[in-house]
Amino acid sequence: MARSPLPSIPTRLTDVEVVGAARRGIAFAVVVPSGADTEYTEVMDRLRATGKAAEVSLLPGPDGPRWLVGVGDGTARDYRAAGAAFVRAAAADAGEGGDAAGRRGSITVQVELPAQAGPDHYGQFATGVLLGGYRYRVSMQDGAAGVRKVRLVAPTADAAQPYADAVSRACELARATALARDLANTPSNVKNPAWLANTAQRLTADLPGLTVTVRDERWLAEHGFGGTLAVGGGSASPPRLIEAVYRPRGVRAHLLFVGKGITFDTGGISVKPAEGMHVMRTDMSGGGAVLAAMRAIAALRLKVRVTALVPAAENLISGSAYRPGDVVRHYGGRTTEVTNTDAEGRMVLADALAYGTSRFSPDLVVDVATLTGAMKIALGLRTGGLFSGDDDLAQRLRAAGERVGEAWWRMPLPDDHARDVRSDIADVRQVPPGPGGIVAALFLREFAGGLPWAHLDIAGPARSDRNYDEVVPGGTGFAARTLVELAASYA
Ligand code: BES
Ligand code: MN
């Protein structure tokens, strides 16, 4: 059988489970807070270990723990960082030797957490293990995770359930992040709009209550999605609209998620510089986060109705590409004066926001997009920009992010710049002058139908070029967990 050119999605993650008691004969780690006086204090002093978060010391000798893992002050983030550092260290071990039979990716390890660790700490540590051990590779070798299974030992066997529950919820959230990473990391010679749509359908088929419908370019033309068709017009792979509906019985709250699904962004006729263009394969990270969140929301059976839209298009350059100076009519009739074909995200989002708000009349709408390079400059690479005129929604998003380890910073929507969105020859101007992230948000607001709305600009944190906390290089899956947690806050 011919081998698929790419690893199958979703990539396999380490299994993490809570066990009632440690089992002998399995290599184990002990997690220690900094400054704690434990039976390992002496050996730590000898190794000059301090117990700071994510510090991993390898112990010699056949008896006792193989690793000591610092968890510093024991904050949620410390536990995630510790889990991630531990799994990397254990994987490095496995990479060198493998198990007794020399098999890579088949070791099982055991972890004893500090006595003061509660269920949430177990969940955070599990998140670190699952996501810190995530790896996406296209290679001749099988890319098995270095560690097959991590057993987290509960404080007592008869009170393990709350710990197991916290860990299983953390696993569901981590799976969402990992799926969002898989989608973002898939190279664009495979990931065109049709692939993204088919993959969304395939990955949600087993979940009751969740349906994915794919609209093709003909449907988009019939329904007036001019922004999506303009952006996708330069590519041989036509655009799609991915519509995911999760509707459990008997629930009232209805959320709409909209995610940018640009499967590759060359900039179009307003072409991007060659240097760094390759990372634009992750320009569908917002859409990936939305789709992955839908999967987790359905898997967790949250009692909230959620509809998701991902307008997917490839922003390429050809004789049929759209041009600066074009005027485009969006779903619902509003027109945009195009000035820069590289501002394609807002073109497809405008259609989807207009369609979603009028078609579904949700209680609120949240869009997620790698929208502006300006946000990387404003907030750096580890914080997402949060725009909303609705204080309750903004606060819920910030709090949701805080609980799951995704940082959001609220940005303003100033009135003086709102005026600049008007165009002389069309209803709105695609790229008004002024601060890039803010005017993009103000442009999108025009299409949100006056509903409570939030816009999440993840251009910074959607990608990483290094390991930190539970993040690894490549797509980070940022925003997927926040969306699940937001939905849970309405359930
Ligand atoms: N996808 C980019 C934004 C981006 C840049 C995301 C870097 C991640 C990393 C977006 O489509 C874009 O090109 N935005 C332009 C807008 C400009 C033309 C108004 C930008 O930010 O330069
Ligand atoms: Mn662009």
Ligand code: ZN
């Ligand atoms: Zn883009």
